[in-house]
Amino acid sequence: MLLEAVHSSDSVAFRYESLFLLSQIDRKDEQWIDTFWVGLLDRDQLIRDACVQGLVQVGRRLQDVERQRFDARLVRAMHAKKYEKVDDSEGKPAYDYIYEVLWSLVVEDRLES
Helix, strand or coil, X not given: CXXXXXXXXXXXXXXXXXXXXXXXXXXXXXXXXXXXXXXXXXXXXXXXXXXXXXXXXXXXXXXXXXXXXXXXXXXXHHCCHHHHCECCCCCCEHHHXXXXXXXXXHHHHHHHC
């Protein structure tokens, strides 16, 4: 139901809240994670921010090899042409949001060490 709401609602507030709730649920399946990746390309900055938080939560829950693959995907995405798409409010490219995910995870890892 939450995935459907994210993909079908015209309401930014409703999609934002749905994404926030999705980020709080401990699931690792690809459809779940891909929802956050797709959201990074949304025109709205709030949706992108919610997807950043969702991806940070996903990254926190991954261990060892899964986490390494996830981090590598983040780095590759920062250089991918499709993530040059800017949001409507700040003109900020999607790869800046991806950098926020990676930075949050790196800082957190260092604080835990």
